[in-house]
Each structure stands twice: as structure tokens, then as C-alpha cells.
Amino acid sequence: MQALDKNPNEEECKKALQDAETRLGVDDAQLVPLLDQLAYAYHSTGKYVEAEDCYSRAISITEKKEGAKSPLLVPRLHNLAVLYRIQEKFKEAEQVYIRTILLTEKFPPEGILDLATQKNFLAGLYFAWGRLPDAEILVKDSLEIYKKSLGADHEYAAFCLMGLSLIYKQQGKEDEANRCFTECERQMKGAARLEYLESFQDISHSLFFLSRQHYRQGRLDDAQILFRYALLSETWELWPYHPFVSQSLHLLADLYAAQGMFGEAEHIYKKALALRQSVLGDQHPTVATTAHSLAKLLHRERRLDEAENLYKLSLSIRRHSSYPPLLAQTLTAYAELLKEKRESEQAKQLEDEAKRILDSYSPAAHDRT
Template sequence: MMGLLALLLMPSFGLLAQTPDIEWETLNGEAMLLYKQGNYDNAMATIKKSLQVAERGGPDHPNVATSLNNLAALYKAKGQYADAEPLYQRSLAIREKALGVEHPLVAQSLNNLAALYHTQGRYAQAEPLYKRSLEIREKILGQHHPDVAQSLNNLAELYRTQGQYGLVEPLYKRSLTILEKAFGPHHPYVAQGLNNLAALYDTQGRYALAEPLYKRSLTIREKAFGPDHPDVAATLNNLATLYKNQGQYVQAEPLYKRSLAILEQAFGPDHPFVAQSLNNLAEMYQTQGKYAPAEPLYKRSRTILEKAFGPDHPNVATSLNNLAALHKNQGRYAEAEPLYMRSLAILRKSLGPDHPSVAQSMSNLAEMYHTQGRYAEAEPLYKHVLAIREKVLGPDHPAVAATLNNLAALYKAKGQYAEAEPLYMRSLTILEKSLGPDHPAIATTLNNLATLYKTQSKYAEAGQLYTRSLAILEKAYGPDHPSVAASLENLAAVYRKIDRENEAEELEKRITAIRVIKP
């Protein structure tokens, strides 16, 4: 899913000039406005004019560095990462030369270059830059400055992307503490910090911790900006996603719709933020099996993104992927396959062959082949995905666990049970280590391993795993969730196999009751 608004506190666009220049500042202000409106072509032309004005003061003037930074930020937004990198690097070099290696604007340049590498999946290059930026800010500005909070947040976000959740939470919490102390508990920056911590808890399946943080963030933003501000839309989107992840679609839908209405009012119907919001609402409908309302939303989202960014942007690839997934779920495989293929080609071209997004796109294509019974085509793709993820994300990342699970399911479908079991077990070990013992993803893997044992008539082993899976789902979602009903069904089937008829009947009564409540 495409995120609605950036989580990162990264004011990388339109930094203050070192030397007043009315023409230069005017051009920068115009460019920033165009950028926020999603008018990237005119924004770029304006930034290039500002760069020409800045260069009148010499090629190493600090204003040149700022214009280069802004131009790089626009290239990054457009997905033109190869164009952005040398501009960020030149901006950094000018600032180090003009201002010294420990100036706050040098820290900002380091942060921006790190963010580019982060987006590209070049995590090993991003981390030391984020850390150096943090060190400069702590030394020059003090440990409790808001810019330090920004650096802590960005480093936390890098670790979150890598699945290093144990490192993430203390950084987010320290960042939030700094912001609350600097601005008070009701400032919009605090709302952003709350949002980021809530997003971590959502990822970890710690939904009860995430919800009050999102709600507090929403309250702050509505009070600070009014009910129709884009930041309010972002929080509504995030809270809706939390509810969607828990299967609480009735609560999620009006929040997604309100978020979309705010963004359309604020930016117009053709802004990329609107496209992302349409995508998120469509994804919820798809999850519910409501394919008819999902399809036009996905198509409108894709049209907006192609118009804003051109046909080869990574966000367009994501949109193509989502539409392909919809067609796959509908059994429209002939329509899905070329969309998956085009998505994969765009991502390989724009991000390189080893980016995590490339791996995800390849995994989606493999899953479709798997669904179609095209096992010979699916297996090498799954193995390639596994190789990319182990290389880029490390062997203990949740995405590695997901790939192991998929490959194991393929082997199970082929009757290769001996090959499937150790993959399921390794997947389970990774998830327990990275997400804790009670995450819903662990319930899924337990269920899959249990089903493997059931297929082999290992009913005692299967029953134990189904029971544990059920307990996790009940804790995460409550006793009346559809996933709980499916888990009860699996356990009841095992009880029938081992002549525990009375217990099976009790479970089946619960299943019926749940499906009456949530058909």
C-alpha cells in the first residue's frame, strides 16, 4: 500500500537563504507553492531559475546549495533518483566548504542525501549519514533541539523499514519527548511524533497501543488546523488503516472517505495525495472482496499518478501492481499478468534490480503463478525474491519470513512436505524474534504449518498449532472476528479427525454465531 503522507519529519525543501536576495527568495517561494500543489513541471522550471540567480554569487554560494537541494528534492519526488543524487552531493559539498563540516545546514544536507538512499533501499549508505546528521545536531544545537528529534525520527524510520523494531521504539519515544518539551503537548509536531510511534505499533500488531496515539494525533491536528486540513486527512487515513488491519471495516470506511474528501478539497481532484487516498480506499474494498467498487478507484488513482509523474514512476508501478492484484483475486489472470510485468519493469528500471520493492513486485507475480498452478514459473521467482530480501534486509526480516512462507506453501502444493516444513519453521522463528509471540502474522504461519501437518495426518501436532494460532487471533482481534471463525473451523476439522466430536460441535456453534454477527 502507498502511504498517504510522509511519516518523516523532513523539511528538505526551501531552506532559508544565507544571504538575502529578493529575486531568489521569491522564486524559491513560488517553487515551493507549485511543489505543494503537485505542479512539478512548473516547480522544476522555477527552481532552475532560482539556481541561475543564485549562481550569480558564484558556484559555491550557500544559496546555490539551497537551490540544488530543492531541485534534488523535486527529482526525488518524481522518482528520478539518479538525477537527484549528484545534486544533493554537490549541495552538501558547497555547504561543508562554505559553512564548515559541523553546521546545521550540513546536517540537513546529510539528512536529505540519507533519505534519498533510504528511498532507494540503499540502507547501508543511509545509516551513517543519518547518524552523522544526528551527531552534528546534538553537538551544535543540544540534545533537546527539535532538529535532533527529526534526526532521531528518520533513523528510527530507517530501522523500521529494515524490520529492526527493537531499535525503533526508543528512538521514536525520545523524539516525541523532545517535541513535547520543546513545543508543548498539543503542537502539530507532537501529533506527527505520535503518528509515527502509532505506525510502529500498528506494524507490530500492537493495535491497542496504536489506536489512542492516532486519536490523540487527530485531536491535536483538528484543533490546530481545523477539520479540513491535509494533516488531518493523513491521520484519518492512518487510523482507518489501523481499523482495516483489524478487520474493522465499518469503522475504517468513513475515515478513508473523509480523508479523501479533505484532500480533494485541499489539492483538487488530480493531486498525487488524492491518488494515494483513492488507492487506500480501493485496497480496503479489495480486502473485503468488494471488487466492483475497488476497480474504478484503482484506475482513477493510476491515471492521476501517470499524469503527475509520467508512466515510469515507482508510484505508478505500485498502482499497476494493486490493479493486477485485484484482477488476480477475481481470477482475471490474463489481465493481471501484463500489469504485474509492467510494474516489475518500471521498478527494476527506476530502483535497480535488488530493491525491496522489486522483490515485492516479483513476489506478487510468483503468487499469481502459484495460484494458477504454474509452479515451475513461481519457484525461481520466489527463490530470487528470497535472495534479494536476505541480501538487502538481512536474514531475520519479516519480509524474509513471508517469502519463506510462500515458498513453503508452494512445496506443500507440490506434495514436497519435507522441503516445506523447515521453511515454515524458519519463517516462524524469524517472526517470533522480530514481531514478538502474539503478532497476527505468527498466527498465519502457525496455521500454515498446522495445515501441513494435518495434510500428513499428524493431527496432534496440527491441533497444538491451530490452538496457539487461535489464541493469538482472539487476543489481537477479539472473539468475533472472521479470522477467528476460520481458525476455529481448522481446529474443529482436526477434532473431527481424532474423534473429539463434542469439542468440534462446540467450536462449530461458535463459528455459526460469529458468521451471523459478521457474515
């Protein structure tokens, strides 16, 4: 599936679509990518009804031009299914995924991996929905496809085995869970831990590594969360500018930092910061949040000049936000850095300002943002 590599602007997308409709008519196949872009703009800002209309129209045009069994329908349908899943409309998403499976079953033999991918999407939906036996069947199907097409020791097979381990654990099937996890570990033995996470695929691999680590420690809930995040990387690549991507990345960076995996945390914080600045603007409160977290990490690593620039960025935003304790938090952290740089006079000024803020703050008078 091709990623939409531009941060969409709703008005620009609407105008581009209107111009194309004037030139080409309302049912031309060239409208489909424009409808995809406008739908992306809509659902990135929570306008799900409008986004659904665009995706449905793209599907309708593709059906008219290419036929109801065209492979070109699969990415169109996937867009709609993800939109439903974001809203936790599981039943609607299920029907769409079932249709993509029926379509990919008709693909030539070289398209068999596409069938496994669609089965995995539906399995993930069932897992989130709590329909574990249905998820189990689909993951087993995918595992067999990967074994036959890629070999029993391929990493995709290991992903399936990890999924089955979690499904069996949830069902109380300890023996089956342990058997699948042991096989998964055997296949992934020697796989390097990736510290420098440059791509969404790298992040997925790192999350898979961490999920297995938590599973070994008996932290099943954490293992499940990490594994589900690992499987989200395809969606992140499809809609890299969607706000839920930067939010997810920031939360994952927090997790890595808490685990002492500072190299991974730094790279993910930087990716989250760049996305938030691009999507939400340089002065958005969430930009301050990520800048502050990254500054703390670099401060800990004694990279004081880099950390100072990020503290300053966070301060410049938080001075205009409506939740003073966050401003006090950054003032205090920055003051500690200045002390280490032997700039005690400025540090004292910041500490005094933070104290005044907290002393005068009344929770009833402010809403946290």
C-alpha cells in the first residue's frame, strides 16, 4: 500500500478534487487518489463521517471502472476498514476485511502473501474485539502461508507464533502458549536489538523485541500492548502524518526511556517531535511535551547544549498554554541544567518563577490542556 507522504490540507485537497471533477467528471478513475487524500485530511482531524464518504466514493469509482473483483479495491477497502477500527466500529470493519480476504483469495499464486496480510488485519481486529478463537484461526492460516512461501524460520512466521502465544495465554492454554513462544524465540535467536530506529519498520522490529522480553518476564499485558503497537507500523507508514502516529510514537519513546533503552527513545522522540511540528504547528502544546521529554533524555546523557535548546522550545510554548504547572515543570528542569552549566543566577530566576507559579496556581481556575 502506497503511503500518503504529504501532510494533507483540507481546503487544498477539496479544491484539487473540485478542479478535477470539473475537468474529468464525477466518476473518473483519476479522482480516486484525490479522494484518498481528502479522506486522509478529514480523518486526521476527526471528521470521520466526511472521511467515510470519500473512501466509499473511491471504492464505488474503482468498482465501476475496474470491476467488483479488481485487486485495486484492496487498498481502498483497507483505508475504510482502518477508519472504522479507529472508531472501534468493529462490526463494520469486520465486513470490510472479510471482503478484502475474499478478493485476495482470487489473486494469482504470487499474491499469496497479500492474503496472509489481510488475514492478519482481521485477526488483529478480532483480538482487539475479544474474539480470540476467530483470531486464532486466522493467525494459524497466515502462519501456514508464511511457512510454505517464505520458510518456517522467516520473521513473519515468528510474528505469527508470538501472536498465537498471546492468544493462547488469554485463553488459559498455557502449554500451547509456551510451545509457540519457545518456537518464536528459537527462530529469533541471535536477532540483533536495533538501537537506531530510522524507519517505522525498525520501530516495529524493536517493539517485537521488547514484547518478547516482557513476555519472558511474565508481564503479559505489557507484551500484548507492545505487540499490537508492533503490528501498527503498516498503518503508520500508510498515514504518517495522522495525529495518532505522533501520539503513539511519543508514548513508545516514554516506554523505551523508562526501560533504559535511551538510544531507541531518542530516535522515536525526534520522530514524534518532527511529526507534531509538521502536523500541528511549532507552537502546539504537544510539541512542548515532546520537546520537554527529549530535553530530559539528552540532559541525562549530559548533552547539555542540545537539551537546553529543547527546554527553551518547550518554555516558549508553555508560557502561552493554559496549564501553569507544566510551565513550572519545564522551568525547574531547565534550572537544573543551568546549575550544571554554572549559570546559577539565571537558574535561581527560573526556580523562583516556577515557585511563584505553583504557589499561585488554583486547580479550580484552570483546565489542563
